Amino acid sequence: MNQLTEYILQFGNLNPQQIELITSKATEIELRKDAYFSEAGYIPKQVGFVVEGVMRGCYYNNKGEEITRCFISENSLVVDYINFDLNASSSEYLQACTDCKLIVFSKQAWEELSQTIVGWDAIKNKMVQLCMYQKSRKGPVISQDATTRYLEFIENYPALTNRIPLTYIASYLGVTQQSLSRIRKNIR
CATH class of the missing domain: 1.10.10 (Arc Repressor Mutant, subunit A)
Structure with a gap:
């Protein structure tokens, strides 16, 4: 949980009781290589933090070809946040490229933090912005060789x-x- 705590504290200040509450709402899980964290056609149910391993965001194009859109490695959030927040079905997959260790929050736990910790929304918004930037950036420019x-x-x-x-x-x-x-x- 120390990695998660250090990550969160980059985005704002929290007291020890707040940090304890956050970590009490989290669960550690392991995902085997090729397992899905969230899948297209389903509503994303959790926010993850990658402790160890590499995840990828991918989808299938109209020809049925699998396209990898991004990679998410250690010390990063992993979530299809827009669909998670809207309670809507995802159009992409979040899959483990390697065996992964994650710290996850259920939707209920994530929302309870907003209701309980003053200033959590500001911290959460900064973390989510970085997550969305990391998922959208660095895509290869197909016009390049x-x-x-x-x-x-x-x-x-x-x-x-x-x-x-x-x-x-x-x-x-x-x-x-x-x-x-x-x-x-x-x-x-």
Whole structure:
């Protein structure tokens, strides 16, 4: 829980009792590689904080191809927040790329914090803004050639290249796995 506490305190000040209340509302879970944290067609039911591992946001395009939209690693929130907040069905999946350890809050626990802790909404809003920025940023620019997209991926996610399956990286870059293998071979 220390990682979560340190993360939250970046966004505002809380006293020890408030921190204790927050951690008492949280549960630690483990997700095995390839398990889903939330799924398309269902209402997201929880907010997660990644303690260990890598998650990804993905969806299926109109051709049925799986597209990886973002990667979420340690010390980050993981949630489809708009649909979580609206109680609406998601159109994307949040999936574990590796075995993951998460700290999660149910919708009820998350809302109770807003009702109980003065200033929680300001802290929560900053955390959610960062989460949404991280999910939307750094997408590859398809007009760039594949090698440039891969080099930018390495620059933006230096710690991930050897931690997650190449199929996910290829999907994120919009190339086949064979193309990605060729690009990686040419760069070495």
